[in-house]
Amino acid sequence: MGKPTGFLELERAEPEKEPVQERVRHWREFERRLPVLEARDQGARCMNCGIPFCHTGCPLGNRIPDWNDHVYKDRWERASIALHATNNFPEITGRICPAPCEEACVLNIPEEPVSIKAIERSIADRAIEMGGGLRPKLAETRSGRRVAVVGSGPAGLAAAQQLARAGHDVTVLERSDRLGGLLRYGIPDFKMEKHHIDARIEQMKAEGVVFRTGVGVGTDVSLEGLRAMHDAVVIATGATRPRDLPIPGRELGGVHFAMEFLEQSNRVVAGDTVANQLHAAGKKVVVLGGGDTGSDCLGTSLRQGAESVTQIELLPRPPEGRTDEQPWPLWPWKMRTSSSQEEGGEREFAVMTKRFVAGADGKVRAIEVVRVEWSADRRTMKEVEGSAFEIECDLVLLAMGFVGPEDRTWHGMPVAQDPRGNVRADVESFVTSVPGVFACGDARRGQSLVVWAIWEGRQAARAVDAYLTGTTQLATTPYQYAP
Ligand SMILES: Cc1cc2nc3c(=O)[nH]c(=O)nc-3n(C[C@H](O)[C@H](O)[C@H](O)COP(=O)(O)OP(=O)(O)OC[C@H]3O[C@@H](n4cnc5c(N)ncnc54)[C@H](O)[C@@H]3O)c2cc1C
Ligand code: SF4
CATH class of the missing domain: 3.50.50.60 (FAD/NAD(P)-binding domain)
Structure with missing residues (x-):
C-alpha cells in the first residue's frame, strides 16, 4: 500500500468527457484519459485491502491493488506487466467494461470506489505509447499442434x-x-x-x-x-440471436433488430458504403430495451440526427442506489445512466409494447403501449387498466437482448x-x-x-x-x- 492515508485525503476522480453538444457531432471516443498525476492519486487511494474485494467483482482476477500501487509509485512498466498478466486486451476493457470491480471495491461502501477502470486504461494506453504494450510475445518452443x-x-x-x-x-x-x-x-x-x-x-x-x-x-x-x-x-x-417481439404489426417497415442498425452504422463509420442504410436522420426513433445495446442505438441515433429518441424499458425504474436486498459487494440493480443516455433522448420505464401501428404508407407510425405494475420481487407484472397510449415513431429498434x-x-x-x-x-x-x-x-x-x-x-x-x-x-x- 503506497499511501496509508490516501483514501482519507483524496477524492475519487473520473476521466473528463467532451461536452455533449460537441461529442454528438462526431463518432470518435470522447472520454479523455486521466492525467498522470490524477491516476497516481487514484492509485494512492487504494487501501491494498487484506481481502481485496475488487477481485470478487473482476472475472479476470485482475491484480488491481498491485497495479494501483505501481501507478502511485510511478512504476508504469511494472503496472503494465501486472495488468497484462491477467488481461490480454486491457485497453479495450479500460474503455468499455462496466467495471464490476468498482462496485465491489471496499471504498464503494461510501460510494467512492477507486477509479479502477480509469487506472486500467491509463496503464494500458501508456504501455502502448511507450512501446511495451503491443510487443509480440513469441513462444520459445513450437508444439507442432x-x-x-x-x-x-x-x-x-x-x-x-x-x-x-x-x-x-x-x-x-x-x-x-x-x-x-x-x-x-x-x-x-x-x-x-x-x-x-x-x-x-x-x-x-x-x-x-x-x-x-x-x-x-x-x-x-x-x-x-x-x-x-x-x-x-x-x-x-x-x-x-436477437430476442424478437412477435406482436401485431411486427412485419411493418421501419421495425428492425438493433444489430442491423448498429452494424450498418459501424460499417459506414469504417468507410464502407451501405446501400439503403437504415438511418435515423430526421426520424422519431423508439428503442425497445434499456440495456447496453439499446444505449448504443440511442447514441448512434443522436449522432445520425434523429428528431427524437425514446428508450423503453419493460422493467420498473430502478432505485437510485443500493438497497438492503443487494448489499455491497454485490452488483446492484440500480439506476445507471450511460454516456449515451447523458446525451439526450427520453427514457420510459414499466412500459409494455402491445402493437406496432401502421401509417398510410404501410410503415410503422407509432407503437401502442401500456403501463405495467411490477410485484416487489419483479417476478410478475400486470397491466395498468386504462393506461394505453401511443408513441409516434418511424423507426423502431428491437434491443431486448439475445x-x-x-x-x-x-x-x-x-x-x-x-x-x-x-x-x-x-x-x-x-x-x-x-x-x-x-x-x-x-x-x-x-x-x-x-x-x-x-x-x-x-x-x-x-x-x-x-x-x-x-x-x-x-x-x-x-x-x-x-x-
Ligand atoms: C450492441 C452491443 C454492445 C455491447 N456493449 C458492451 C460493452 O459496452 N461492454 C461489454 O463488456 N460488453 C458489451 N457487449 C457484450 C459483448 O460485446 C459480448 O459479450 C462479447 O463481444 C462476446 O464475445 P464473443 O467473442 O463470445 O462473441 P462475439 O463478439 O459475438 O464474436 C463472435 C464472432 O464469431 C463469428 N461467427 C459466428 N458464427 C460463425 C461461424 N459459423 N463461422 C465463423 N465465424 C462465426 C461472428 O461473426 C463474430 O465475429 C455488447 C454487446 C452488444 C450486442
Ligand atoms: S477493494 Fe478497492 S481499496 Fe481494496 S484493494 Fe481493491 S481497489 Fe484497493
Missing part, C-alpha cells in the same frame, strides 16, 4: 493469443469481412475506436496467429472437416446444447460433447460482457493446451460469481 478457433470476438481472440503464446499453430476463422466480433460491428466507435482491435490483430499476427476472414464454419467449411484437419477446435461464435447462438444445429455435428441453446461445456474443461472441440465466450455462457469473453477465451486456451500436451503453463483465474 494445430488449433482452429472459430469466431474472432474477444473470446476467440483471447483464446487464440494464449494458444499461440503456448506454442501452438493457431488459425482464426471468421465469417465476417472484418475481425473483432461485437467489438467491431456491435459497439460503436464513440465507445471504442476500432484501431485498438487492429493493433492487437497485428500483435497476434506477429505471434504467429493466422486469420482467415469470410470463412463461415458450417457454410464454407464443416465443423467436422475442421476437426479432422486440426488437433483441436475452439468454438467462439458468440450468442447473437437468446443464444444463432446456429443451433452445428451443421450435423452432434455438439450438445444446454437448456438455453448455448453450447454445453463446463467451466473447468471447456470441452463440448465432441472430443477435441471446445467452446468459450457468449457461445458457451450466453450474451454477456467483454471481460467475461476474455476470461472464457483464456481459460479455454488453458484447457486446450492441457488437452494437447498433457500439461499447461498458461495462467488461470478460477471461476467466480460476478455479474
